[in-house]
Amino acid sequence: MSKIVFEAPAGVFAEKVKSVRHYTDRLFKFRISRPSSFRFRSGEFVMIGLPNSEKPIFRAYSIASPSWDEELEFYSIKVEDGPLTQHLQKIELDDTVLMRRKSTGTLVNDALLPGKRLYLFSTGTGIAPFASLIRDPETYEKFETIFLCHTCRNVIDLEYGQELVRSVRLDPLVGDLASKNPKLAKNESS
Numbered sequence: 695m696s697k698i699v700f701e702a703p704a705g706v707f708a709e710k711v712k713s714v715r716h717y718t719d720r721l722f723k724f725r726i727s728r729p730s731s732f733r734f735r736s737g738e739f740v741m742i743g744l745p746n747s748e749k750p751i752f753r754a755y756s757i758a759s760p761s762w763d764e765e766l767e768f769y770s771i772k773v774e775d776g777p778l779t780q781h782l783q784k785i786e787l788d789d790t791v792l793m794r795r796k797s798t799g800t801l802v803n804d805a806l807l808p809g810k811r812l813y814l815f816s817t818g819t820g821i822a823p824f825a826s827l828i829r830d831p832e833t834y835e836k837f838e839t840i841f842l843c844h845t846c847r848n849v850i851d852l853e854y855g856q857e858l859v860r861s862v863r864l865d866p867l868v869g870d871l872a873s874k875n876p877k878l879a880k881n882e883s884s
């Protein structure tokens with residue numbers, strides 16, 4: 695079925711979908727191209743929408759990728775009849791996603807004084823800003839041990855976080871630092 699695509703509103707980035715992965719009928723992640731002029735701090739959020747109407751609906755989304763990444767990753771809920779996610783969950787490779795130009799947020803390294811331990815408590819898609827922070831070398835410079843806690847309704851909902859921790863341990867930039875950090879691996883379910 696062909697999709698009707700409206701022109702992007704002025705002052706909004708129109709980016710291409712680079713990958714989509716569905717975890718459950720309620721959760722998925724997607725990655726989009728990163729505009730060359732777009733700067734953000736790991737842990738910030740941005741407003742995203744779809745070009746499916748003349749006045750697109752925008753919703754806040756934490757950027758799950760770190761500030762150095764060439765693409766932008768998002769981890770999303772699928773809300774039945776949700777004004778944005780009923781459509782967003784259907785995006786495919788090369789579709790367009792709209793993004794407002796300014797990111798913001800307080801879950802950033804700048805807001806924290808260095809310390810021994812950093813505790814990151816999250817539920818559901820709330821892990822997204824922490825997915826960004828644990829891929830940022832600055833987080834490991836500021837803290838000796840990082841505790842990432844992710845709780846979900848169902849065991850299967852933990853998959854994104856488990857996959858994330860595995861990939862962080864293999865990451866050329868932060869892999870060594872994360873591997874010395876055993877608390878990052880504790881992702882238990884009952």
Ligand SMILES: Cc1cc2nc3c(=O)[nH]c(=O)nc-3n(C[C@H](O)[C@H](O)[C@H](O)COP(=O)(O)OP(=O)(O)OC[C@H]3O[C@@H](n4cnc5c(N)ncnc54)[C@H](O)[C@@H]3O)c2cc1C
Binds near residue numbers: 775
């Ligand atoms: C600062 C900030 C950052 C956010 N980051 C993310 C993110 O990274 N990923 C993400 O999926 N959402 C995130 N959200 C929520 C997001 O903005 C939307 O609410 C969500 O995408 C659903 O949009 P919608 O238009 O389909 O439904 P909405 O009309 O926005 O929501 C309908 C109902 O669905 C429920 N709901 C909405 N979002 C969630 C969620 N994430 N988990 C569980 N229940 C929810 C609530 O009960 C809400 O009343 C964030 C919100 C804020 C304020």
